[in-house]
Amino acid sequence: MNKRIVHDALILTAFTLVLGFILALVQGITAEPIDKANKAAAQKAYQAVFSDAKSFEKYDYDADEADKLVSDAGYKDTIDDIETALDSNKEALGYVITVTAKDGSQGSITFSVGIKNDGTVNGYSITSISETPGLGMKAEEADFYKQFENKKVDKFDVVKTTPSKDDEIEAITGSTITSKAMANGCNAAITYFQNKLQGGAN
Structure with a gap:
């Protein structure tokens, strides 16, 4: 009986080790392509919100400080990455x-916001979203996202009627939650920019 138990235990252990090896091998094979795809998607987003930039350089910032700054301003969002947009002479354009907006209707939404040195918002480009098709997913459509482009504002406000001011964004019909998530994410980016980057990086 004891020999049988030992035998079964050895087989189970061997099976577990082999399975672990296979999983590690698969992860190793897929990790690099996934990483490359993520980096390519990020670069595409950077270029989408700063089309005149020739290159982008990672900006070193304090993530905890950024989160506190954003939280103190009343936003739940996080600052995930900051890149300096450079021209052909390596001069900063903005x-x-x-940002990851935490309050989408179906979860978090991650997107990049381009802001020029003078504070003008170029717009945003989404890299991760899982909102409801036909509703929140319209955040990816031009009718909505173009409202954020070329706006120099302190913050965006979502309204349910035709906007009458530059800082007003007309909500997606039936998806006010997603609309506010996008506006708040942009506001979080603006908050950080105004406090830490405007007038030259601190």
Whole structure:
């Protein structure tokens, strides 16, 4: 009986080790392509919000300080990455701030916001979203996202009627939650920019 138990235990252990090896091998094979795809998607987003930039350079920032700054301003969002947008002479044109909005209707939304040195918002480009098709997913459509482009504002406000001011964004019909998530994410980026980047990086 004891020999049988030992035998079964050895087989189970061997099976577990082999399975672990296979999983590690698969992870190793897929990790690099996934990483490359993520980096390519990020670069595409940077270029989308700063089309005149020739290159982008990672900006070193304090993530905890950024989160506190954003939280103190009343936003739940996080600053995930900051890139300096550079021209052909390596002069800074502005910044690309990648934000994760925590309050989408179906979860988090990650997107990059381009902001020029003078504070003008170029717009945003989404890299991760899982909102409801036909509703929240319209955040990816031009009718909505173009409302954020070329706006120099302190913050965006979502309204349910036709906007009458530059800082007003007309909500997606039936998806006010997603609309506010996008506006708040942009506001988080603006908040960080105004406090830490405007007038030259601190």
